[in-house]
Amino acid sequence: MVSDESTVVDFGDRCRAVRELRQLSQTDLCQRAVLGNATLSIIENQRRVPSVQNVIKVCRALEVSADYMLGLSEDFQPNGPLTSRMIRGWSQLSTKEQEILVKMCEVILAERMEATPRERHLREFAAVG
Numbered sequence: 841m842v843s844d845e846s847t848v849v850d851f852g853d854r855c856r857a858v859r860e861l862r863q864l865s866q867t868d869l870c871q872r873a874v875l876g877n878a879t880l881s882i883i884e885n886q887r888r889v890p891s892v893q894n895v896i897k898v899c900r901a902l903e904v905s906a907d908y909m910l911g912l913s914e915d916f917q918p919n920g921p922l923t924s925r926m927i928r929g930w931s932q933l934s935t936k937e938q939e940i941l942v943k944m945c946e947v948i949l950a951e952r953m954e955a956t957p958r959e960r961h962l963r964e965f966a967a968v969g
Contacts, residue, residue, distance in 0.1 A: 852884050852886035859902065
């Protein structure tokens, strides 16, 4: 059984870490999750166990599983609409098609690692537009 104290620490730490990974300010996350700034601050500073409703709001806003955020899993899996579409489509592909996509992802990630910070920023900006 997971203690309340452990849950608070895991959720608060992971909330801040994922928010920063997504390059969101506290205000940005509050707007996405429809939470007050004080509520998010309390959660991230581990002063209170978040309500079930707030856990759901934060997980949806950060597009990450509640299992990961609560420390029940170490598997960080984004859960956004693009991920859902990709998973649904994946099962309809042949093994060969899946292998091709995996190789394409590996090439893209390798190129990203070789790019300068400016090139990475420009590539990410172009992908958004």
